[in-house]
Amino acid sequence: xxxxxxxxxxxxxxxxxxxxxxxxxxxxPNFIREFDTxxxxxxxxxxxxxxxxxxxxxxxxxxxxTFGRKKVFLISLGLFTGSSLACGLxxxxxxxxxxxxxxxxxxxxxxxxxxxIVSDAFPKSRDRAIGLFTSIYPIxxxxxxxxxxxxxxxFSWRSIFYINLPIGLVLTGLTMVLxxxxxxxxxxxxxxxxxxxxxxxxxxxxxxxxxxxERPSPAGVFLTAAFLTASFFFFLFFFxxxxxxxxxxxxxxxxxxxxxxxxxxxxxxxxxxIFGLFSFIPLYATSVHGLSTMMSGMILTPxxxxxxxxxxxMSFQLRRYGYRLPMVAGICVMSFGTILLGDDxxxxxxxxxxxxxxMLSFLILIVGIGIGIMLPAANNACIELxxxxxxxxxxxxxxxxxxGGALGxxxxxxxxxxxxxxxxxFRTAFISFALALMFSIPLVFLxxxxxxxxxx
Numbered sequence: 001x002x003x004x005x006x007x008x009x010x011x012x013x014x015x016x017x018x019x020x021x022x023x024x025x026x027x028x029p030n031f032i033r034e035f036d037t038x039x040x041x042x043x044x045x046x047x048x049x050x051x052x053x054x055x056x057x058x059x060x061x062x063x064x065x066t067f068g069r070k071k072v073f074l075i076s077l078g079l080f081t082g083s084s085l086a087c088g089l090x091x092x093x094x095x096x097x098x099x100x101x102x103x104x105x106x107x108x109x110x111x112x113x114x115x116x117i118v119s120d121a122f123p124k125s126r127d128r129a130i131g132l133f134t135s136i137y138p139i140x141x142x143x144x145x146x147x148x149x150x151x152x153x154x155f156s157w158r159s160i161f162y163i164n165l166p167i168g169l170v171l172t173g174l175t176m177v178l179x180x181x182x183x184x185x186x187x188x189x190x191x192x193x194x195x196x197x198x199x200x201x202x203x204x205x206x207x208x209x210x211x212x213x214e215r216p217s218p219a220g221v222f223l224t225a226a227f228l229t230a231s232f233f234f235f236l237f238f239f240x241x242x243x244x245x246x247x248x249x250x251x252x253x254x255x256x257x258x259x260x261x262x263x264x265x266x267x268x269x270x271x272x273x274i275f276g277l278f279s280f281i282p283l284y285a286t287s288v289h290g291l292s293t294m295m296s297g298m299i300l301t302p303x304x305x306x307x308x309x310x311x312x313x314m315s316f317q318l319r320r321y322g323y324r325l326p327m328v329a330g331i332c333v334m335s336f337g338t339i340l341l342g343d344d345x346x347x348x349x350x351x352x353x354x355x356x357x358x359m360l361s362f363l364i365l366i367v368g369i370g371i372g373i374m375l376p377a378a379n380n381a382c383i384e385l386x387x388x389x390x391x392x393x394x395x396x397x398x399x400x401x402x403x404g405g406a407l408g409x410x411x412x413x414x415x416x417x418x419x420x421x422x423x424x425x426f427r428t429a430f431i432s433f434a435l436a437l438m439f440s441i442p443l444v445f446l447x448x449x450x451x452x453x454x455x456x
Contacts, residue, residue: 002178003121007129009174010114011136013077016164017107018140020084021049023148024100026282026297027157034157035093039283040210043413044097046279050406051202052104055195057402058249058395060109062191064116070179073113074172079106081168088161111137117179141304145282149297194242194249201234202406209410250396254386260393262446263382264400266327269440270378271404273433274371276412277338278303280426281364284341287422289356299361303368310372322449323377330374331441335434337366342430381447408433 024045031042064072083102090096115130122129151159208227211220242248254260282296291299314326341363354362383393412429419425 005174005178006121007118007133009171009178010110010118011133012167012171013073013110013114014133014136015140015143016080016167017110018137019144019147020103020107020164021046021053022141022144022278022300023160024049025279026145026148026293027152027160028280028283029286029293030152030157031093031096035096037093039416040410040413041093041097043279043409044093044206044210045100046275047206047406047409048097048101049104049107050275050402050409051199052101052106053108053402054202054399054406055199056105056108057112058399059192059195060112062247063109064113069113069116069120070175072109073117073179074175076106076109076113077168077172077175079103080110081106081164081172084161084164084168088158138304138308141307142301145297145300147297149282149292149294153292153294191242191245191247191249194238194245197234197238197241198249201231201238202403204228204231204234205407206410209414250399254393254396257385259382259385259447260396262443263378264396266378266440266443266447267397267400268404268407269436270374271401272408272411273334273338273404273437274408275405276408277341277367277430277433279409280412280416280429281341281360284422284426285360288426289360291357291360295357299357299364302361302365303371306365306368307372307375310369311375312372314373315376318376318380323381323447324444324449326377327374327381327444327447328441330370330372330377331437331444333370333373334367335370335437337363337370338430338434338437341367342427385448 028039028042031037031045032039035041060072060076080103083099083106086099087096087103090099115133118129118133147163148160151157151163204227208224208231211223211227239252242250242252255264278300281300282293285291285296285299286293318326341360379397386393412433415429415432416422416425419428
């Protein structure tokens with residue numbers, strides 16, 4: 001019984017993180033209105049969350065091996081719960097952004113640390129336990145927008161953060177009582193400097209995008225150039241350090257191989273499109289189509305359902321079709337749905353007959369199906385080239401996808417802020433995302449097809 005309760009603790013912690021990565025999207029209009037700010041700063045509440053993930057995710061596993069899983073898990077819970085309270089009490093958009101960054105750091109430590117906890121609790125059925133545990137994460141994609149839309153429409157946007165408090169406190173109490181710490185610790189080198197340099201480079205790049213959008217003046221141009229220069233040097237020092245680091249946060253040696261480089265550029269584009277697109281659909285639905293906050297969250301549900309269904313089907317078809325065909329097909333389906341999402345003139349008579357909610361839901365379903373067709377192939381591509389480095393390859397893939405998400409959000413805000421009206425801005429942004437996907441198709445043919453390897 002005890003180990004099943006431990007699984008529940010780990011599962012709820014992962015679900016909280018998954019929900020909070022998507023729940024704030026429905027509150028963008030509230031942030032803009034209450035804090036008298038613009039979409040650029042509202043979007044930072046998502047971007048900095050991803051940067052927190054980039055910093056903490058690779059470090060959490062090393063920290064838990066060094067200091068014990070129970071200690072690191074409790075610290076993560078405390079940071080996540082405390083920063084959730086601080087987010088709810090935030091007096092302005094700037095403090096909200098800071099506390100969302102801390103929330104991202106705390107929450108992103110759940111996955112590697114909790115995975116180790118589940119692994120220890122189920123030593124004889126580790127594979128099934130880990131598989132069931134990781135399957136919890138996509139549920140947050142369904143629960144987050146729906147729960148967020150309901151809470152914001154019934155109560156206040158601050159309540160989407162307060163809801164974490166009782167759950168976090170209960171999980172903390174159960175962890176202290178039920179979880180025993182790791183019996184043995186392994187001293188591992190922790191690349192904190194590498195994580196800091198990469199995050200600094202991303203932050204300065206995002207600052208540059210903000211400044212060039214807000215201040216089209218000589219002073220703005222100077223600040224933009226300064227931030228871009230700072231970003232360049234942060235990344236330069238990061239790459240130099242990682243090449244010499246014994247245990248780097250990113251194994252850059254893998255990127256010297258064309259298939260691995262192509263796969264990770266593809267992952268970055270995919271992350272930018274998925275996170276950028278679905279972070280802004282609630283704002284698009286409310287500002288352009290006049291939907292309610294609650295409905296703007298509900299229309300995201302078809303994306304998760306379509307993605308999960310298509311992903312399950314395609315996972316069993318990879319041996320038949322390989323990697324390239326599903327990736328190209330998925331990109332085409334995603335691009336088609338994304339272009340239609342941005343331009344209701346293309347909906348034609350079907351849109352008039354169905355209604356706005358039904359048509360948006362249908363198009364979001366199409367994009368979700370495209371994601372589901374592509375993801376199993378994108379997740380497995382190149383792994384068979386170095387099967388002894390699966391963990392490193394998966395970590396590299398997730399990092400590039402998260403970096404793409406962190407950059408995709410400010411890119412779409414940049415386009416929106418420079419547009420004459422929201423409709424034009426969203427149409428331009430969505431078409432740009434579709435083109436980015438289509439231009440990434442040549443990268444697919446640099447990766448192994450997969451069918452030959454399985455046929456051996």
